[in-house]
Amino acid sequence: MKYNKTSFLPALLLILAAFAVAAIQTQDEAALEAKARDIHTRVLSVDTHCDTPGRMTRPGWDVGERHEPGLRESGQIDLPRMKEGCLDALFFGCFTGQGPLTEAGYANSKARAIAQIDAVEAMTAKYPGLVGKATTPADAARLKKEGKLSAFIGVENGYPIGDDLSMVEALAKRGVRYITLCHSSDNQICDSSTDRRAPEDMGLSEFGKKVVAECNRLGIMVDVSHMSDKSFADVIKASKAPVIASHSCCRELCDNPRNLNDGMIKALAANGGVLQMCFLSGYLVPPQANPERDAARKALEEKYGTFETMDPAKRNEAMAAFRELSRKYPDTQAKVKDIVDHIDHIVKLVGIDYVGIGTDFDGGGGVEDCNDVSRMYRVTMELLRRGYTEPQIQKIWGGNIMRVLQKVIDIAG
Ligand SMILES: [Zn+2]
Secondary structure, three states: OOOOHHHHHHHHHHHHHHHHHHHHHHHHHHHHHHHHHHHHHHOOOEEEEEOHHHHHOOOOOOOOOOOOOOOHHHOOOOHHHHHHHOOOEEEEEEEOOOOOOOHHHHHHHHHHHHHHHHHHHHHHHHOOOOEEEOOOHHHHHHHHHOOOEEEEEEEEOOHHHOOOOHHHHHHHHOOEEEEEOOOOOOOOOEOEOOOOOOOOOOOEOHHHHHHHHHHHHHOOEEEOOOEOHHHHHHHHHHOOOOOEEOOOOEOOOOOOOOOEOHHHHHHHHHOOOEEEEOOEHHHHOOOOOOHHHHHHHHHHHHHHOOOOOOOHHHHHHHHHHHHHHHHHOOOOOOOHHHHHHHHHHHHHHHOHHHEEEOOOEOOOOEEOOEOOHHHOHHHHHHHHHOOOOHHHHHHHHHHHHHHHHHHHHHHHO
16 A cells, blocks of 8 residues: 555554553552552451461461462462452451261361361461451451451351350350351251252251350351351341351342342341452352353263262262363353442442452452452452442441451350
8 A cells, every 4th residue: 555644644643642541541550559558558458258277277388478379379368468469357267068967077077177277376376477366356456556467267167066066165265256157068057058959948957046046145256158048037037146148249140049139138237247248250240151061061960960969989080070161161250340349239239338358269269350369459449440438448348347246246245
């Protein structure tokens, strides 16, 4: 084509304009990040759920050392990266998977839960200049003032309580401040939202009611994440104190049984509790229809059974096959903006006082632009972009959950 002076100049100007816009955007982003980080110097930030203690019991892995983000062996949380991401306080979730409801099964899971609590205490003993054990909102406030991180303890799955109610008090004495009553299968306390073996939902058991009463007496928050809809309703009725969902989202935006529907969110707000946003893509954005993936999954389920009925001898082989399936057909990846869509939904539905953050890092959590704790301030950037004020951000990041914890402690007396 012949050189044409009149068409070249506008094109050049357009390119220059695009560069200018990109430069302003980068500048805006940097200013927004600086504003978010400044807010975090004043506001206590709390994440109510991770599964990092499982990793902390592994020989050779040190939570006090920085691990490069993005590598599988790094995990998603360590103390230096908490500092980088502006996260002040974390509930270390001591998790046990569901096994048989037998004496041996209970003893096994109890030993594993205790080993993880020991690992959290070993961390605070090894790094006293960096992190302290916290059991009250006052502890977290004091530690923040001292420039230190707070380690709260939660127990994910009430399975290790077995049929021994005194175990709840034993956990309270170790500083445990919440118990997630079940995990992905029904247990001795209540039915789970994801157990597909028995279609009927039995809700909270008689023993479960005693566990809730014991938590109320001892100042332990009852965590309704993972439980079935009837279990949730039964717990709301049984509990004298507000309850939490330590890592769940809104079913209205993403129809997943692990999320709470609007009626449940209203009941939780009326109870004075709080719903903590989980960073798990499958709970944040609806999966895209994919018949090929669904057929492949069905074939695997026919071969191995579902997770609840899986042959233990073949479990590792089955897990590898399901992992390969996820690699071949990855879920739609959520972003920070999707998390804040869920926050917006709750704020519109019941107000600013009933929502918080519970990532589930090291337990399946992580979104595209916030896939480890070092990027947590990005949630604050998105809240600022949408016009949330500092007092509102303070409630979302920690004010709400600390209000609930204080109330639970006060009711225990
Ligand atoms: Zn969980």
